[in-house]
Amino acid sequence: MTGRLPxxxxxDKLTFLLSLIPYLMDHDSVTVTDVAAHFGVSPERVRDAVxxxxxxxxxxxTHQYLDGDLFDIHWDxxxxxxxxxxxxxxxxxxxxxxSAREAAALIAGLQYLSSLPENxxxxxxxxxxxxxxxxxxxxxxxxxxxxxxxDTAMAVIQAAGRxxxxxxxxxxxxxxxxxxxxVDPLRLESVDSDxxxxxxxxxxxxxxxxxxxxxxxxxxxxxxxxxxxxxxxLPDSLxxxxxxxxxxxxxxxxxxxxxxxxxxxxxxxxxxxxxxxQTTLRVAHHHGLKRLVAGLAGIVTVLExxxxxxxxxxxxxxxxxxxxxxxxxx
Amino acid sequence: xxxxxxxxxxxxxxxxxxxxxxxxxxTEIGLTKSDILSTVQGYRQRFLSDGDNSxxxxxxxxxxxxxxxxxxxxxxxxxxxxPGNNHLLRYRIPKGLYNLPADVSFSPDELMLLKLAxxxxxxGSLSAESRRALTKLNSLGxxxxxxxxxxxxxxxARDASFAPLSKALDHGQVVAFLYLKPGxxxxxxxxxxxxxxxxxxxxWHLYGTDQDADATRTFLLSRIVGPVVIVPGETxxxxxxxxxxxxxxxxxxLWQANIAELDVExxxxxxxxxxxxxxxxPMADTSPTGNDAESTLTLHYTDVDILADELAGYGPEVYVRxxxxxxxxxRTRLVGVRDAHTGQAARELA
Numbered sequence: 039m040t041g042r043l044p045x046x047x048x049x050d051k052l053t054f055l056l057s058l059i060p061y062l063m064d065h066d067s068v069t070v071t072d073v074a075a076h077f078g079v080s081p082e083r084v085r086d087a088v089x090x091x092x093x094x095x096x097x098x099x100t101h102q103y104l105d106g107d108l109f110d111i112h113w114d115x116x117x118x119x120x121x122x123x124x125x126x127x128x129x130x131x132x133x134x135x136x137s138a139r140e141a142a143a144l145i146a147g148l149q150y151l152s153s154l155p156e157n158x159x160x161x162x163x164x165x166x167x168x169x170x171x172x173x174x175x176x177x178x179x180x181x182x183x184x185x186x187x188x189d190t191a192m193a194v195i196q197a198a199g200r201x202x203x204x205x206x207x208x209x210x211x212x213x214x215x216x217x218x219x220x221v222d223p224l225r226l227e228s229v230d231s232d233x234x235x236x237x238x239x240x241x242x243x244x245x246x247x248x249x250x251x252x253x254x255x256x257x258x259x260x261x262x263x264x265x266x267x268x269x270x271x272l273p274d275s276l277x278x279x280x281x282x283x284x285x286x287x288x289x290x291x292x293x294x295x296x297x298x299x300x301x302x303x304x305x306x307x308x309x310x311x312x313x314x315x316q317t318t319l320r321v322a323h324h325h326g327l328k329r330l331v332a333g334l335a336g337i338v339t340v341l342e343x344x345x346x347x348x349x350x351x352x353x354x355x356x357x358x359x360x361x362x363x364x365x366x367x368x
Numbered sequence: 369x370x371x372x373x374x375x376x377x378x379x380x381x382x383x384x385x386x387x388x389x390x391x392x393x394x395t396e397i398g399l400t401k402s403d404i405l406s407t408v409q410g411y412r413q414r415f416l417s418d419g420d421n422s423x424x425x426x427x428x429x430x431x432x433x434x435x436x437x438x439x440x441x442x443x444x445x446x447x448x449x450x451p452g453n454n455h456l457l458r459y460r461i462p463k464g465l466y467n468l469p470a471d472v473s474f475s476p477d478e479l480m481l482l483k484l485a486x487x488x489x490x491x492g493s494l495s496a497e498s499r500r501a502l503t504k505l506n507s508l509g510x511x512x513x514x515x516x517x518x519x520x521x522x523x524x525a526r527d528a529s530f531a532p533l534s535k536a537l538d539h540g541q542v543v544a545f546l547y548l549k550p551g552x553x554x555x556x557x558x559x560x561x562x563x564x565x566x567x568x569x570x571x572w573h574l575y576g577t578d579q580d581a582d583a584t585r586t587f588l589l590s591r592i593v594g595p596v597v598i599v600p601g602e603t604x605x606x607x608x609x610x611x612x613x614x615x616x617x618x619x620x621x622l623w624q625a626n627i628a629e630l631d632v633e634x635x636x637x638x639x640x641x642x643x644x645x646x647x648x649x650p651m652a653d654t655s656p657t658g659n660d661a662e663s664t665l666t667l668h669y670t671d672v673d674i675l676a677d678e679l680a681g682y683g684p685e686v687y688v689r690x691x692x693x694x695x696x697x698x699r700t701r702l703v704g705v706r707d708a709h710t711g712q713a714a715r716e717l718a
Contacts, residue, residue: 049438051382053500056389057507064509077506094386096394097407129394132467133507137439139538140501143494147485150523150567156481156515166478171609173472175439175465179538180564180575182612183523184619199517210640225518231570251644252637293593296526329637331709333681335701339708347709354705357683361699 051087053134054079058087059109059124060133067115067123081120088122095128141174142181149183154226155193191250192226195235198258199223204240207256209248213325217241221248222263238266283320286327287341290314294337301330316341328353384410385431389440393466398445398458404428432459438500441465468504479505479512488523492531527572527589530565532596537562542579542602546593550673555593560585561604564612568619569670575615577604586615588671623670628694630679631662631687638685642667664689672697680705 054077061076062068070088074081091109098107110126136144145167148157157163171178198205206220222238224245232249239246245266290298292315295307307315321327328350331338340347379387387409391399405411405424414424435442440461447456474482482505486498525531529545536543543562546555559579566573572589579602632639643665669675676697679686683702688695 048381048385049434050496050500050503052385052389052435053438053503055382055386057503059507061507061509076509076511077503090380090383090386094383094390094409096387096391097409097412101407101412103409129390130466132463134466134504135439135441135468136501136504137437137497139437139493139534140439140497140504143489143497144482144485144501146494146567147488147498147521147523148481150488151481151484151521154484154519156477156484162478163481166474166481169472169474170482173468175441177606177609179534180609180612180615181534181566182564182616183567184569184616196517210635210637214637216635223517225520227520227522229522230524251641254640296528299526328683329681332683332702332705333677335677335680335705351706351709353683354680354702354709357680357686358699358702358706360684360687361695361702 054083055087055091056130056134058084059091059127059130062122062124063127063131067112067121070120070122073122084122088116092116135175136170136173138174138176139179141170142179145170145178146181146183149185152185153189153192155196158193189233189250191253191256192233194256194258195223195226201258202263204259204261204263205235205237205256206259207248207253210252210254212252213323219248220259220261221246222266238264240264283322284324284327284343284346286319286321286343286346287316288319288331288338289316289341290334290338294334297334297337324349332357379410379413384408385435388431389435389461392442392459392461393463395460398443398460400456400458401425401428402455404459468508474505474508474510476510476513479510480515483512484515484519484521487519488521489525490522492525493534494525523567525572527592529574529589529592529596530572532598533562533574533589534565536596536598537565540603540606542599542604543596544599545596547587548591548593550591558585558587559599559602560587561602564615566612566615566619568616569623569674571671571674573615573619575611575618586618588674619670623668626669626672626691628667628669628675628691629664629689630667631664631689632682633685634661634663636682636685638679638682639663642682642686662687669694676701 058073058077061073070081070084073084077084088111092111092113093108095103095108098104106126107128108126109124109128112121112123112125115121115123148163148167151157152160152163195205204220204222206218208216209219210216218241220240221235222240223235224238225236227234227236227247232251235248235250235253236245237248238244289310291313292307292309293313295315295317298317298319301319301321307317309315319327321330324346327340327346331340331350332354340350388404388411391404391408399407405421405428406415406417411424411428415421432442442459442461445458445460447453447458450456483502486502489495489498533543535541540561542559544557544559547558548555560574560576561579562574562576563584564575566575574587574589574592576585576587577583578585630642632642645667667675672691672694676694679688679694679698680701686698688698
């Protein structure tokens with residue numbers, strides 16, 4: 039193995055060609071628009087693929103790629119009405135199998151999503167995974183994701199979404215403040231093991247993001263959702279930078295920068311000594327910063343501003359003091 | 369057979385690969401390399417019937433690898449009477465192994481789940497693999513049902529070692545890397561035959577055979593320092609299915625066996641979040657000290673240092689009662705952070 043990647047795009051294009059043919063076989067005559075929507079690609083990509091398929095085939099007995107050795111389509115339908123009708127098939131007539139890695143990617147994805155209410159039927163999911171394995175040309179790559187317990191919070195939120203009602207819960211926000219929220223649920227998002235609800239918050243009268251593990255006493259209400267959520271464009275990024283954010287200078291090993299990817303949007307660093315670098319972190323408040331830094335003990339040091347440094351020092355000192363037991367246990 | 373290249377425009381990569389797949393599926397007995405280079409679209413235009421075709425041959429070797437990477441079973445058939453003769457090797461794609469088995473079909477609900485599963489990977493090679501798997505699924509013509517609520521799941525594999533390890537896993541190659549165990553002053557070089565990559569407790573682990581210890585070991589990807597390199601010439605037979613599950617079972621057993629007992633400040637971030645944790649069960653309404661402001665809870669864990677990192681983040685909101693190793697690990701971290709942030713920052717500020 040050379041470690042070389044196939045030319046970017048060629049693998050995807052080949053997969054699309056091989057997948058498009060059995061789909062077209064099963065649909066006597068179908069519009070380019072419908073095909074594009076089904077595969078989630080642009081109409082132009084469909085047209086390009088059809089043009090290529092229509093002139094492709096096998097060398098044949100003569101090795102000359104004669105007409106009978108090539109695929110064919112109804113050209114008038116295609117050129118005048120943007121419709122695809124396959125009139126001659128060559129060599130393939132079925133969907134290709136998955137590769138070992140393709141099957142593994144989907145199986146691990148399913149394992150990761152096992153806490154969703156849609157996945158509540160464990161037997162059904164197990165049979166789905168078995169089908170993926172059977173549909174692969176080699177045993178799936180051994181990639182596995184431990185299944186979290188099914189989360190009742192997600193089930194409550196999903197049911198509320200289905201019934202079109204608001205959810206309510208006590209929320210402990212990132213600044214450590216408690217309040218009670220009524221929210222129109224719009225989307226459940228996750229980053230690794232953390233799950234978030236994005237929705238319209240009636241308290242703030244604005245779209246907001248809530249961590250599921252900071253909710254208590256979650257329940258569905260009988261209040262219907264408002265119209266705010268409809269057509270609301272949620273930003274793609276969970277973490278929004280704000281003008282009120284604090285800039286904090288920190289020092290850490292270059293190798294640890296990835297741990298802070300969510301906080302360092304500019305990625306500018308200054309080399310210090312050895313493998314250590316300085317960079318600027320954007321945080322909303324000291325409340326979050328002190329927790330972040332204490333959780334990265336021995337890795338990240340806050341240099342300035344002084345108040346931020348002090349907040350971290352106080353936090354760690356208060357934590358350490360709990361072990362200064364008179365009995366000397368620790 | 370044409371001896372001069374056509375004057376048709378140069379064929380694209382996908383046209384060449386597509387034509388190769390079609391030709392190899394259509395043949396029962398297989399095609400020799402010279403059959404392929406001289407007749408298949410994309411090669412024949414560049415084939416010299418009485419010249420040096422070594423560039424084209426190398427192209428064919430790479431194309432074969434690329435096609436196999438997509439899960440297409442491209443076989444090499446050795447001649448029965450002359451097995452050592454490479455010129456007589458034949459290549460083909462058996463249709464029965466290419467076609468998705470007839471009993472593999474998916475319902476609209478299953479397709480919805482698979483589409484969601486494919487969106488989990490948004491970066492790296494698994495994202496591309498998922499995308500191609502979805503394209504193949506779409507060829508079945510089933511329209512997926514819509515989930516009730518929008519979902520945007522996202523799983524990251526941020527460890528730099530993830531990509532090289534998963535590649536080595538696929539190809540059955542032994543790897544070497546420097547591994548730093550907590551408490552050891554310097555990393556040690558390990559040679560490992562990778563068996564599975566598993567995500568457990570939010571961390572990626574490599575499960576494999578330590579070649580020097582000749583025993584199965586589990587490594588945390590976050591403790592691999594520096595690059596993962598392939599050990600030249602050392603390969604092993606893939607151990608087949610079930611290794612991932614075996615790795616998870618072992619980690620689960622470890623998780624089950626390790627129990628931490630903590631006091632958490634009522635209403636704090638620690639209390640709200642740790643009690644949501646699988647088996648983060650409150651032991652009693654109040655702590656034995658009779659202090660209403662605190663409750664005691666137990667937590668399972670797999671790795672004392674990882675849990676200590678997390679608990680240190682909660683500062684004074686958490687007090688570790690047991691085990692002693694965890695208690696000391698948390699205290700050491702807090703003292704370290706306190707001391708590192710006390711007094712002037714040890715540098716010249718510009």
